[in-house]
Each structure stands twice: as C-alpha cells, then as structure tokens.
Amino acid sequence: MPSLLNLYQRAEAEARAGNLRREKEVRGIYGNLANLYAPGGAFGKGYEAQLERSKERDVASGMQALVSSGLQNTTQAAGLGKKWEEEVGAPARLKLEDLRMDRYAQTQRDLAGFTERIENPYPDYGSLMQAYSAQASAPQAVPARESVTSKLLKARQTNPYMRSFV
Amino acid sequence: MAAGTMVELVAARNDIDCTDQLEIFEGYQKVFVVNGTNLKIIDFVNTKLTVTALTTAPTRGSIVTQATSNATMVVDFVNAAKTEIYGKTTSGTFVTTAGYTLSGGSMDPETRVPSAVAEASTTPHWYDYVVYPDGASGSLPNSAYLGCLYRGRIVLSGNSNYPHQWYMSRQADHTDWAYVANDAQSPVAGNNSDAGEVGDIIRCLIPYKDDYLVFGCANSIWVLRGDPAIGGSLDEVSLTVGIHGSRSWCFDGNGNLYFWGTGGIYRLKRDFTGVENVSRVALPELITDENPNPSTYRVSMAYDRKRQGIVICVTKLADGTSSNYFYDLLVGGFYPESYPTNCGVYSSFYYAANDDTYSGLLLGCKDGYIRVFKDSAKDDDNGVSDTAISSYILYPVIQLSSPDHESKLTSLIVELAGGAAGGAFSDTDGVTLDLFSGDDAETVVEDVKDGATSFSTTVLSGTGRKNKLRPRTRGAFVGLKFSNSTASETWSINRVLYETVKAGRV
Numbered sequence: 001m002p003s004l005l006n007l008y009q010r011a012e013a014e015a016r017a018g019n020l021r022r023e024k025e026v027r028g029i030y031g032n033l034a035n036l037y038a039p040g041g042a043f044g045k046g047y048e049a050q051l052e053r054s055k056e057r058d059v060a061s062g063m064q065a066l067v068s069s070g071l072q073n074t075t076q077a078a079g080l081g082k083k084w085e086e087e088v089g090a091p092a093r094l095k096l097e098d099l100r101m102d103r104y105a106q107t108q109r110d111l112a113g114f115t116e117r118i119e120n121p122y123p124d125y126g127s128l129m130q131a132y133s134a135q136a137s138a139p140q141a142v143p144a145r146e147s148v149t150s151k152l153l154k155a156r157q158t159n160p161y162m163r164s165f166v
Numbered sequence: 167m168a169a170g171t172m173v174e175l176v177a178a179r180n181d182i183d184c185t186d187q188l189e190i191f192e193g194y195q196k197v198f199v200v201n202g203t204n205l206k207i208i209d210f211v212n213t214k215l216t217v218t219a220l221t222t223a224p225t226r227g228s229i230v231t232q233a234t235s236n237a238t239m240v241v242d243f244v245n246a247a248k249t250e251i252y253g254k255t256t257s258g259t260f261v262t263t264a265g266y267t268l269s270g271g272s273m274d275p276e277t278r279v280p281s282a283v284a285e286a287s288t289t290p291h292w293y294d295y296v297v298y299p300d301g302a303s304g305s306l307p308n309s310a311y312l313g314c315l316y317r318g319r320i321v322l323s324g325n326s327n328y329p330h331q332w333y334m335s336r337q338a339d340h341t342d343w344a345y346v347a348n349d350a351q352s353p354v355a356g357n358n359s360d361a362g363e364v365g366d367i368i369r370c371l372i373p374y375k376d377d378y379l380v381f382g383c384a385n386s387i388w389v390l391r392g393d394p395a396i397g398g399s400l401d402e403v404s405l406t407v408g409i410h411g412s413r414s415w416c417f418d419g420n421g422n423l424y425f426w427g428t429g430g431i432y433r434l435k436r437d438f439t440g441v442e443n444v445s446r447v448a449l450p451e452l453i454t455d456e457n458p459n460p461s462t463y464r465v466s467m468a469y470d471r472k473r474q475g476i477v478i479c480v481t482k483l484a485d486g487t488s489s490n491y492f493y494d495l496l497v498g499g500f501y502p503e504s505y506p507t508n509c510g511v512y513s514s515f516y517y518a519a520n521d522d523t524y525s526g527l528l529l530g531c532k533d534g535y536i537r538v539f540k541d542s543a544k545d546d547d548n549g550v551s552d553t554a555i556s557s558y559i560l561y562p563v564i565q566l567s568s569p570d571h572e573s574k575l576t577s578l579i580v581e582l583a584g585g586a587a588g589g590a591f592s593d594t595d596g597v598t599l600d601l602f603s604g605d606d607a608e609t610v611v612e613d614v615k616d617g618a619t620s621f622s623t624t625v626l627s628g629t630g631r632k633n634k635l636r637p638r639t640r641g642a643f644v645g646l647k648f649s650n651s652t653a654s655e656t657w658s659i660n661r662v663l664y665e666t667v668k669a670g671r672v
Contacts, residue, residue, distance in 0.1 A: 067361045069398065069399040069400065070358075070360075070388075070399055070400030070401050070402075071356065071394055071398065071399070071400050072361045072362075073356050073357050073358075073359055073361070073362075073363070073365065074354055074355065074356025074357075074394055074400075075345040075346050075352075075353075075354050075355050075356060076354060076356070076394060076395065078345075078346050079345075079346040079347075079348045079352070082346060082348055083348040086348060
C-alpha cells in the first residue's frame, strides 16, 4: 500500500514540476514580448531610425527649396524641422505608438489568459482508493522461479571456460 | 463730401519724436505709427472698454457680451496691463452702469464693469503697438523706422540694431509676432540675401497690392513675390542700384515703379524686366549735383495723377531748403523747381477724394502745413506771406544755318497763351524774352545758365500773337529764354515762329 501512494505522489510531483517548468517558460516568452512592446522596447526602433533619416532628407529638401526661393534667411528655415514633425513625424510616431500599445496590450491580455488557464491538479483520491481496492481483490502475482536451464545459460554467458551441451 | 477741419489727436502729443524719422501706414482701419522705439496705433474702428485689470484677457476674436445691455463686441486687442479692451461693437451700446458685467472670450474674472466706454467714431484711440497679452504672441522688434501692410501682414523694418532685417506679423492679426508657427499665416522674419549672407541695409518697403513687396536697400533691390509662409519667393532685382530712402519712390498710373536710386531716377517696369535710369540723359550729374545725404536730406516722390507727372522733392531736413523736379511722363522731361523754405516738402501723398475738388497731390511741408498745387494761384504760399514765382524756360537751342555758317534772326513772332484778352480762357501775364547767340550750342546754354548779358531783352505783355520782333541777332546758334519773376503773375506761351538769312561763315 505505501508503495502505491508513493507512486502516486511521485507522479504528481513530476507532473507539477513539468507544469511549473512550462509555465515559467511561457511566462518568459510573454515577458520578452512585453519588453519588446513596452515603452522604450525594441519594437519600432528600425522604423524610428527610418523616420529620423526621412526627417533629415525632407528638411534638407525643404532647405534647398528655401534657398531656391530666396527665403533661406528667414524664420521659415528654422521652422522646417518643427513643420516636418507636425506634418509627418508626429503622426507617424503616434501611429507607431498606437501599434506598440496595441500589441503591448494584446501581450498583456494573452498573459492574463494564460495565467487564467493555469490549473493546479490535486491528487485524485478516488482513483487512489480504487487502485487500492483493485490491488486488494486481484490475485497476487508471484514472481516465477528461475529454471536450471536459465541459470546454465547465464553461467555459460559469463564463464568462457564452461562448455556444455546446452 | 465737404471741406473738413483738421484737429490734433491730443493723446499723441509728446508720445512721438517728430525730430526722428516717422512713417505711418494704414491697415485694418487703423494707422500704424513707426517712429523708432515709438510704435503706436491710431484706431479708427474699435470701442474701448476701460476695466480694472483682468487676470486673463479675453481671447482675440472672441465675443464679449455685457450683461443687461446685451451689447456685444468682437475683441481685437487688449493692452499689456489688461485694463483696456478694444473691439468692434457688433450690437448694442456698452455702458458703465453698475452690475452690467462683461463676460465671454474666457476672460477672467467675469465680474468686471467698464469704468469708461470710448468710441473711435468720436475720437480715434491712441495706444501702444504691442503684442496680445496671452503670452504666446512673441514680441515686436524693439525699434522700427519702416513699415507697410503687405498681404494682410504688418511689415516692419529699419531696426537700428538689425538694419538688414524685416519682420512680418501674422496675416490678419497685427498682434501676433510669434515666429515659426509654421502655418500658412505664420509670422515671419528674415533678411534679403543669398544663403548664409547678411543682407543689405533696408531703406524702404514698397508693397504693390498683395502681389509683391520691394525691399529698397542701400545698394541693392529685392522683391518678395507672394507670401513668405506659403510658396513665396525672394529675389534680387538689382545688386548695383539702391534706393535713397523710405519716401523716394512712387508708382505711376500703369504700375511702373519710379525711385531715386544710386545713379539717378530709375524706372522699374511692373513686369520687372529691368531697371532703367530715366534721368541719365537729361540729368547725368543729378546725384553729384544734389548729393542728398540720407541722414540730412529727404527725397520724396509722388505721382500727380492730374498732371500725369512725378514730383520729386529733395529737401534738407534742417531748414527746408529744397531742390525739386517735375518729371513729365507725357514728354519725358525734367523741370527743376525750388520752393520757399517753409514749403520744403517732407512728405507727399495723392489724395483721391470722391469730390474731385478735394482731390490732388498733398505736400506735407516744413512749416507743418499741407499744401497743394493750385492752378489759379499766381504766387507761392509762404506761410504768413506769399512769394513771387520765379520761373524761366530756355527754348531748345536753334541751329540757324548749316554747320559752318552763321545766320541772322530777321524776325521773331511769339504767340502768348489765352487767346483774346478776357473770354473763356485764362490769360497769361507778361513774359520777358532774352535772346542769346553763339557759335556753338553749349556756349549759348552756358550764357543762360551763368546769367550772362543777353543780346536783347524784350518784355511781352497781353495775350495772343505779339507784334513781329526784328532782333537781327547773328550767330550759328540762338537761344530764347522766357522768364517772369513778378509777384502775382504767371505766364504761358503757345508757340514761337522765326525767320533767318545767311550771314557768312562761322
């Protein structure tokens, strides 16, 4: 009887450990995703770099246009960067931020769902008792006695000097 | 329309410096006064409400309503102390009755009652030209001596510390000077030059409708086409010709620009197809002769629509002595004039009245009077007295014969203007004819110029055709000088006829 209980307990502990291992692993993945989308995360870095490059290019074009129109020595030149930010940069960054927050929120929602779905399996005492009952009423298995032939075969395999007719 | 009476705007007394350059220009039913650090507004449209200082001024363009009286106004300006609200009254009449509080436009508090109400229709308001007190309207330049209205923007320049700079307010909002707002009406400041250079000193601002703005500089001319905040362009018109001063320019009836430049009097055609010196042939030494230092002389120009010519006045600011020209656009001739010192012209402006009686070229003179050219006057008005008009004309010098021969002027017939004595046409007064002769034209001109004794002098009087003269003047060239310096007299000639006979070799 104690051995059956031990079996149950060991199996349960192994299952729980496995679940915890998976949970930790999944939480790690969600954590990575959250860090990616969280403010300051790596998501959109490339896009932001591209925006900056685009700003440089557009402001330079704007300045060239001002030089061509003779208005480079006016406050219009000073406002090129601000104007770009207002017309292009800010909307693009806002869109990126919206996307980032959308994904961040999705990640958080997924994590919440995952956490919600985690179940702690308690020992099934009904099964255990059934197992006990079954063990008590069933014929007991007796280990078979080893035959002489079997013993001879083992001896032959282990002793190279022994030659027999078998 | 009837003749009016000029009165002093008392509030402006001692608030401007008349010994310094002062320019005014109109815009939004106001007159903007630009006088160095004295930047002022004369307001001809708004109602002024005086209140205890507000914590927060009503926003510009908002509606302020007075309780009970239900008077409303569109707010145009609030002074820096937030004690004066100026706005266009759109309904009712504002009053000072206790309990009639003002509200609207996010003003704070909304418990103020005007302590005084003044209408511009009674007396124009006079106040400092400053930005709107909302903390977001930037600031005006500290000093300005030039100004104009262009495309609904107030344009200022002539800042002593930054003489190359120009400044423009927000379009349709003279109280907003916060640059780099980056919208299509944004205030703008700048200078005229190629990229990275400091521009030339700006001496005048010349707007032509809302199409272009010419910057007349000391040694160059630039033009801003369109609006600097949206699609405009700024280009040089000339890098070698400058404009003398703030008033040394005018437009003719066709939109061509005339100005006193670094080498004479120029015309800039309205299509900007080049700058042409129109005085170069007739007055090649004009600049050398006049040499008007911009700091001590004022050159003013104005187009006289009635006489279709340009009056060019070079006046010494200190004493009013003047040397002036009438440039007749019909014949392209320059007629030099000088006025009594009291009549030295400081400014000129063509006033187009509904009643043509009151239309004409107005001349702001040294003694403070505004004068006009009056066809019926036979003397110059010199304040308390009149001054005889001294005038003369040298007829084009006549070559009497072939290049190497002299001739004798055997007869001369002069027709004075006026037809018969009396009658419908104005009669001329008498005129003196002096005859000069010489072997070459320049000698004749020099004799006239130097006041040399003439070959003969004849006084003509009466109107119409005069008796034939037989001067018997001999020479290769003859000059006829007509003159009159008598008080209460003016004169006019229709034509001169003559006959000659050969008189041997020169």
